[in-house]
Each structure stands twice: as C-alpha cells, then as structure tokens.
Amino acid sequence: MELRFLGGASEVGSLGLVVRDQGRTLLFDYGLTPSDPPTYPRPAPTDVDLAFLSHAHLDHSGMTPLLSRLPRARLVATPVTIAVADLLTKDALKVARMEGYLAPYTPSDIHSLHARFTSLERHATFRHRGVEVELTPAGHIPGASMMLYRGDKDLLFTGDLQTLPTHLVGGAEPVECDVLVMESTYSGREHPDRKETERRFRDKVAETIERGGKAIVPAFAVGRAQEVLMSLASSGFETYLDGMARKVNEIYEAAPEYLADPRKFRRAMEGVHLVEHPGDRKKALREGEVIVTTGGMLDGGPVLYYIGELYHDANSSILLTGFQVEGSNGRQLLDEGTLTIDDSTIRPTCEVMKFDFSAHAGHSDLVRVAKESRAERVILMHGDHREALRDAIAPFADVVLPENGKAFAI
Ligand SMILES: [Zn+2]
Structure with a gap:
C-alpha cells in the first residue's frame, strides 16, 4: 500500500x-x-x-x-x-x-x-x-x-x-x-473544561447586555454557529443569526438522524431571529442582544458590518468562538488589538474575548x-x-x- x-x-x-x-x-x-x-x-x-x-x-x-x-x-x-x-x-x-x-x-x-x-x-x-x-x-x-x-x-x-x-x-x-x-x-x-467555558461565555453575554451593550459572536457557519446557538438556547437573550449558517441549519433540520438531539436543535433554532435581508441588520442592531454571525475569523462576511457599527462602544463585546489562524483579522485583534477593514486599520474599544468551542x-x-x-x-x-x-x-x-x-x- x-x-x-x-x-x-x-x-x-x-x-x-x-x-x-x-x-x-x-x-x-x-x-x-x-x-x-x-x-x-x-x-x-x-x-x-x-x-x-x-x-x-x-x-x-x-x-x-x-x-x-x-x-x-x-x-x-x-x-x-x-x-x-x-x-x-x-x-x-x-x-x-x-x-x-x-x-x-x-x-x-x-x-x-x-x-x-x-x-x-x-x-x-x-x-x-x-x-x-x-x-x-x-x-x-x-x-x-x-x-x-x-x-x-x-x-x-x-x-x-x-x-x-x-x-x-x-x-x-x-x-x-x-x-x-x-x-x-x-x-x-488541551481544551479547557467545556461546561465551564460555556458558563463563562453566557456570563459574559449577560454582563454585556446588563451594561447596555450588544455581544457580537463571530462563528463559522458550519457547526460552530449552531453549537453556540444551542449553548445560548435557554438563556432567554434576544439572539439574531446572520450569514450562511441559516442555510446550514436547513440542511441539518432535514437530517435529524445526524444530530445528537434533534428536538433540542429545533427548539434552539426556533428561538433565534434570522437576518434574511441586509435590511434586517439594522433591526438586529436595534433589538438584538446577541448577534451570531459569519465569518468566524473576521476576514469577511456580515460580522464586519456589525463590528463597524459597534467597535467604538465600550459597553459592547466581540466574543470569538474559534481558533484564529495566523494572518487572520481575528488573530490580529487578539495579538495587536486592531482590525483591518477595507484597507483601514481600526482599534476597537469594545471588549474582546475568546472562548474555546473547538x-x-x-x-x-x-x-x-x-x-x-x-x-x-x-x-x-x-x-x-x-x-x-x-x-x-x-x-x-x-x-x-x-x-x-x-x-x-x-
Ligand atoms: Zn473540520
């Protein structure tokens, strides 16, 4: 062989x-x-x-x-x-x-x-x-x-x-x-304890909302966005989902035998507001408390719109949920505290944290x-x-x- x-x-x-x-x-x-x-x-x-x-x-x-x-x-x-x-x-x-x-x-x-x-x-x-x-x-x-x-x-x-x-x-x-x-x-x-990570994640979201901010949660469309939404499911936060993850959800819903708990998955997704058109983004910013959106490493996708609106708001937070590869905008944010959007570099004043949802x-x-x-x-x-x-x-x-x-x- x-x-x-x-x-x-x-x-x-x-x-x-x-x-x-x-x-x-x-x-x-x-x-x-x-x-x-x-x-x-x-x-x-x-x-x-x-x-x-x-x-x-x-x-x-x-x-x-x-x-x-x-x-x-x-x-x-x-x-x-x-x-x-x-x-x-x-x-x-x-x-x-x-x-x-x-x-x-x-x-x-x-x-x-x-x-x-x-x-x-x-x-x-x-x-x-x-x-x-x-x-x-x-x-x-x-x-x-x-x-x-x-x-x-x-x-x-x-x-x-x-x-x-x-x-x-x-x-x-x-x-x-x-x-x-x-x-x-x-x-x-090694990974930190998963349950503990999720608890800290939900606490950080709650803290962000309490001080009058919004939590932006960048997540990969396939797997990560759904995992994060299920983790938030019973927390009662006003949660919006933007990006390709919506289409992935439809594929998963049609194949329940591939999910650990299809009912829990469906219930979690039913509690989420979908951003279906670019016009819904303003509504998500106005009424949402948590916005889960692609791309997971901040290199493109609707997440850049939300960051553009909220990066200067010290009450808001960007809560990364995945590994940020060398050379990505997400890694730059963690290492240097800056982001490059449309060739200009910004320094967000909102809180930035990373959680291990690997x-x-x-x-x-x-x-x-x-x-x-x-x-x-x-x-x-x-x-x-x-x-x-x-x-x-x-x-x-x-x-x-x-x-x-x-x-x-x-
Ligand atoms: Zn993979």
Whole structure:
C-alpha cells in the first residue's frame, strides 16, 4: 500500500491523501486553505477511482469539484456532507469573485460533480468492485465520518474528530485498525473544561447586555454557529443569526438522524431571529442582544458590518468562538488589538474575548484514540506541531510524520 499527501500533512488546510492499493487509486478528502488568497494542494492524480469525503469543511472538501474533470472518480460521503460541501464550494466561488482571485474551478464543475456522488449513511459500508469502506461518526460536526478502508491492511482515515459529546453531535469512538491516519490539530494542547467555558461565555453575554451593550459572536457557519446557538438556547437573550449558517441549519433540520438531539436543535433554532435581508441588520442592531454571525475569523462576511457599527462602544463585546489562524483579522485583534477593514486599520474599544468551542479532540483524547485503535502504525496529519503527539504515541506504535508530496509505503 502506498500513501501520498497532496497537502495537509504538516499543516491545517488543503488536505488530500492518495492511497494506492491492489491496483486502485483512492483519494481521502480534497480541500483548500481558505486564506487570503486561498492556497491549494497538489493536483489529484487523474487515475482516482474513488474519493471519500470525511466532512464538509473547506479544508477537506474545497477542491472536490475538480474531481468532476477526472475520467472516472466517484465521490462518497454522507448526504449531509454532500449537501453542505455543495453550499461551501459555491460560496468559495462567490468569495473568489468578490475578492478577485482566480478560482480553481467553475460553477459547472460543481454542478457536474452531482452526477459523481454516492451518498452513504453514517455507519454504512460502501462496497464497489472489491473496495470496502466503513463509515463511523467522527463527532466534530453533523455528517462527519471516519473512513475504515479494508485493503491489504485496515486503514482508518479520521478526517477531523472530536471524542467529547457536544450539543450538536455525539463523540467519536476509537476504531480498531492496522494503520491509523489521524488528525493532529491539537497536538500538545488541551481544551479547557467545556461546561465551564460555556458558563463563562453566557456570563459574559449577560454582563454585556446588563451594561447596555450588544455581544457580537463571530462563528463559522458550519457547526460552530449552531453549537453556540444551542449553548445560548435557554438563556432567554434576544439572539439574531446572520450569514450562511441559516442555510446550514436547513440542511441539518432535514437530517435529524445526524444530530445528537434533534428536538433540542429545533427548539434552539426556533428561538433565534434570522437576518434574511441586509435590511434586517439594522433591526438586529436595534433589538438584538446577541448577534451570531459569519465569518468566524473576521476576514469577511456580515460580522464586519456589525463590528463597524459597534467597535467604538465600550459597553459592547466581540466574543470569538474559534481558533484564529495566523494572518487572520481575528488573530490580529487578539495579538495587536486592531482590525483591518477595507484597507483601514481600526482599534476597537469594545471588549474582546475568546472562548474555546473547538470541535477537535485535545491532545490526551487523541493519544487515547491512537492507543485504543491498537494500530501498529500511526500516521499523523493535519497539524502544525505534530511532534508532541508523536512523542506521546511512540511508546506503543510506530509513528510517521509524512511530508506533502512524498510517497511512502506502509
Ligand atoms: Zn473540520
């Protein structure tokens, strides 16, 4: 069996893994890095037979429309992943147009990919011409799946994984395999206690409202916005939701079997006011107490409108809910206290805080997943600092830190 990463081996972004085994070529994930400008992985080989998509986030799915140009590649994923990836890749094209980048594919590539989809329910097994791949829920976001390929050896590709149950999805369970290809985003880092984080988050929102301000909560449209809204559900705050998360909610509502608690999800979303037209934004500012909106790293989206209106209000707050990547506006705000909007730099006087609502397993949980998988070899991918995880896993398994573009045999 030969493996080669097209990207995403030593960084969080642009993930793609080519597996060649028994005369077939398989591809696991094919994403881009949604930076400014975006960066892309190496091209997929033209002889891909089957591509498996772990989940819809762009760093895993963003290049999949290009598969429609290959002679025979099919794309296998859960129906939720397929629907959300379709939405996100269309949005990536829109962003490219607005920002003036050359997009790597066209709307017709996205459309042509529809004919290549094979949708597979979670826990189902895909069988086609001797290829067998089992799906297991990965936690992380609704529809996210780990893929167990039964070939020469049993290889598990985790995609992104979360072992702890969240409001939105249950946690992933370790899967026994020979070779474990595991994400390493939180190598060497642990998360603070989740319940405590949520309590502090709701307290900060309440404090903001009490002093006469509004809480702006930037959140990624897929997974994070819904998790934050569920965390706020019984608090009674006047909550508004703006951005693409609204469309994602519709997809999740139509697939209740992918949610930890569909009734709780529906109730939480029913209590939220939707910003459907740009004109509703003034109403959200006038009547809202909490505004949950994209983009999560403040690099675009309606969040910049709300920040533009409230950054000089010391009573208001910007409550970040996710990791802020190097070079993002959100990171600049945390590190330097400034934001760049339309080429001008502002220094918000409102309060700024960050809360850890991560959908990734922390270091100790990743070590446990590796141990309980009983894999003889663990291949660490999707991490900037994989060494801490390598050192923790090395006592009980062979650990490989692959490099992008370099083929290796297992
Ligand atoms: Zn993800």
